[in-house]
Amino acid sequence: MRSKTTSLRDVARLAGVSVPTASQALNGRARVSDETRRRVMEAARRLRYTPHAAARRLILGRSDSVAIVPGTNMTGIFSDLFYRAVLTGVGGVFEEAGYRMLITPPLRSASQLPQFVEMASAREIDGVLVAGVVDTRWVEDTIAAGTPVVLLDNHLSGRPVPAVVNDNAGGAYSATRYLAELGHTRIGFVGAAVDYPFGRETHDGYRRALAEAGLGPDPGLERLIPIDAERAREAAGVLLSLADPPTAIFAVTDLLALGVITAARERGLAIPADLSVVGMDDIDLASVTNPPLTTVRIAKEEMGRRAARMLLDLIRGTDVNPTIVVLPNELVVRGTTGGRR
Amino acid sequence: MRSKTTSLRDVARLAGVSVPTASQALNGRARVSDETRRRVMEAARRLRYTPHAAARRLILGRSDSVAIVPGTNMTGIFSDLFYRAVLTGVGGVFEEAGYRMLITPPLRSASQLPQFVEMASAREIDGVLVAGVVDTRWVEDTIAAGTPVVLLDNHLSGRPVPAVVNDNAGGAYSATRYLAELGHTRIGFVGAAVDYPFGRETHDGYRRALAEAGLGPDPGLERLIPIDAERAREAAGVLLSLADPPTAIFAVTDLLALGVITAARERGLAIPADLSVVGMDDIDLASVTNPPLTTVRIAKEEMGRRAARMLLDLIRGTDVNPTIVVLPNELVVRGTTGGRR
DNA sequence: CGGGGTTGTCAAATCGATTTGACACCCAGC
DNA sequence: GCTGGGTGTCAAATCGATTTGACAACCCCG
Structure with missing residues (x-):
């Protein structure tokens, strides 16, 4: 012992x-x-x-480790296929730089966040990477305490907190536009709450594409739900039960798209013959489903790498201008989309 | 700064x-x-x-944190739906006990493992939880250095290293036996390399069930591959192209089972009418596929909790008898299995 | 043979917290 | 008034490593 x-x-x-x-x-x-x-x-x-690590840290004044904080929007950083890819990118950069990553188990509420403020102020970590949604006040506290913070897949509107995000509006726009180009005129939307950036931006992109295609927005075709396959199944169920149901649905994440597909199957609809579906993320699973999912591919690993490098720059004091990096994405057409019949 | x-x-x-x-x-x-x-x-x-955390650790001689080591059998602890559930259990226990979890990015080779030996000998961590396959010599070095180690979902044959494992042989046996009871006589096996415990045990369980059902083992119906959906698709392709193909297949993980289903679909086979499929794990995805997957449910969270508690006991010196805990599992019959037609 | 310049080694201070033991103080009792 | 038992506070030592500066020992050269 x-x-x-x-x-x-x-x-x-x-x-x-x-x-x-x-x-x-x-x-x-x-x-x-x-x-x-x-x-x-x-x-x-x-x-x-x-x-002895603690002795070195004490005298050197740095810990050579960073914390990865899973935002409150996810059930756990382990359960999320999207963040898995992002973290692969993050991990590669920190590993190469000789930094350790501290990851806590899934946060169950925002009240657990102060734990990281403590770790930062205990000088246990040199910097923090926050993946996903997080309480604004907390981020400000941490930065005020002198610990660099970089946001991943999220950003604080109007605040100069460095962040790396996907072009959510652009992705939603391309997806919706593609469906419109296929001839669909009733395009459903399964999205997230519009009170945070991701939800708002995807909704904006969807609406813009509709407008450009000369299609008026129909609130009856839009369902805003938590990011959860089961909820997506229910939401799609509602849309498909409408008197004049959509012939195409854009879901803001692949997981939601899978839920939509399940709902369609339950009603005996063929995909893509009866319903076209587009997701966003391009998680690994997307290409092995049946049929493989048409989706917007997010530069997940690149997102992780960029965020990690930004944090390293901040820790080392190399860079001090907080910037928000918006990464482009790409529509990947596979088997769940087809022309309107 | x-x-x-x-x-x-x-x-x-x-x-x-x-x-x-x-x-x-x-x-x-x-x-x-x-x-x-x-x-x-x-x-x-x-x-x-x-x-100041480092100062406390220095004087108190403990770090109140443990390391979680992803074994070399996985591409990453984040990518694995199975370990996500296990880690949820692990996380809960350590969180409650006031311990921090240190997790490194996916190990790419066994050569990266010594990093944890260093962390342990730098007294940076009080204990180590190893998830999955790991180099025997490394485990012995770490224990010799005085750091408690608990193995998760793996064990070292003949060595008294504490571990928590699933009853892999039992699970494979139940799955295969169930298929035999449905009347199938040509039951395929998509498994893992037999040079490590999981691969060997599942293979043993499969063979035992065949033997009890009076079915002779047919090496032509067995494919041993890495745990990867794509490889499973290929392997199932080979089996289904046989002159006398199997009417049922047991895949040792759900991920592999999904690959098998994909292969069957590509050949126009209906499930379960033309082919019955059973997996093992019961990952979250298993119940939402179409049709939902029949599988062996592993007590994943319980596995994590038990392992975490064992490690805590070892760290605190409460318990000193290394034990290997074997957790029972349960066959969950869903939609991918049916009688032989 | 003594002064200036290297060169190699170590003594002492430092980081921030905790633990042990010494000391001063107060009050009660004989 | 002196002794003895509490009680509250602090000085000093400790954990293990690093950094600064002092101090020898040595060499070369005038």
Whole structure:
């Protein structure tokens, strides 16, 4: 249980030098004779010496680790196929830079967020990456406490908090426009609450494409719901039960699109013959469904990489202008869309 | 960038006491007058004081955090729907116990594992939870270094390393036996390499059920592949192209089962009319596919909880007998299985 | 042979918190 | 008034590593 750690003192003793000299030898900063360095290195190797992390952090004043905060909009950062890809990008960058990532289990409420303020003020982490929706006040507190924050897949309107986001409005626009070009005139919308950026932007893009196609908006064709496949199934059920149901539906995430497809199948509708469906994300699963899903591909890994690099720049003080980076996306046409019959 | 931290010294100064007294007051251990305690508390509040984590760890000798190591069998702990559920269980326990979880990005090779040995020997973490396949030698090194290790969904044969696993053999047995009871005589197997416990055990369970049903094993009906939906699609393609193809297939994970279903669809086979399919895991997606997947439900969250509690016990020295806990599972019959026609 | 310049090593201070033990103070009792 | 038992506070030591500056030991050169 309590096997005692080998400390620098042990190494120094074995090498027959003082502690500071051993430190110098290992870190190679100052003048140490080759012979001494060799002896210290050898001693460290023999004793399997590893510097005590807490002690280093204390004296060096940095922790070389960052926190990844799952926003309140997700049930958990592990359950989300979209963030999995984003985190792959994030992880690659921090790994290469020698940083550790601290991830907590899924936050169940916004009240758990202050935990990260504490970690930041305890100097346990050098920076914070927030994925998804988060309380504005919290972000401001953290920044005020001197800890760099970068937002991922979300941004605070009008505030200069650095962020990396997908062009949600553009993606929703391309998807809807494509459906209109296929000849659909009744295009349903399964989206998210418009009181946060993602929900608002996708709704805007959808409406703009309709307008440009000369189609008036029909609130009866729009359902705003939480991001959940089951809720999407219900929502699509409502739309498909209308007297004059949509012949195409744009769902703002792939998960929702899968729910829509399930609802269509339950009603015996063929896809894409009876109903065209477009999602957004291009999660891995999208290409293996039957038929494979037409969707808007978000540059997920790139999103993670950009955000991670921004945070590193902020931590190192290289860059100080907070910017919001908007990444372009791309419509990927697969099997769930077809002309209006 | 460098906003200076408020330390205990600042709090003490503001309260008009010495540093040790302030510490006593905040931690409430020894005798401190009520008046002094009140003043210190007030000062701490005003200054938004948070103890420096590294300093505490240094003096207290523990970090109150554990590492979660994704094994080498997965592309990433984020991409895996199965481990998402397991981690939900793990997270709940550690959260409640006041421990932090450190998770690294997906390991790409076994060579990255020593990173955790370092963290352990740097006393950065109090314990390690390894999810999935991992190098035996590494586990032994870590334990030898005095850091408790618990294995999740894997175990080391013949070695007394504490672990929590699913009854893989039992699950494979129930699934195969159920297919046999439905009247199928040619039952395919899409499994994993038999050179690690999961692969071996599922294969054993499958063979045992066949034997009990009086069906001889047919190596031509068995495909051993990496856990990947695409590879499962290919493997099922091979099986379904046989002169005398299987009328039922047991795939050792739900993800593989989805790949099998895709392959069947590509060949115009109806499920379950032309082909019965059973998976194992019961990932969230399993119940929303079309038709919903018959599968063996693994006690995923319970698995995580048990492993987390075992690790806590080891860290606290409460329990010292390494045990391997085998969790029972349950066949969930849904829509992908039917009688042989 | 002594002064200036290297060169290698170590003593001491530091980071921020906690724990131990010494000290001053007060009150009661003989 | 002196002793003894509490009580509250603080000085000092500690955890393990790093950094600064002092101090030898040595060399070269005039």
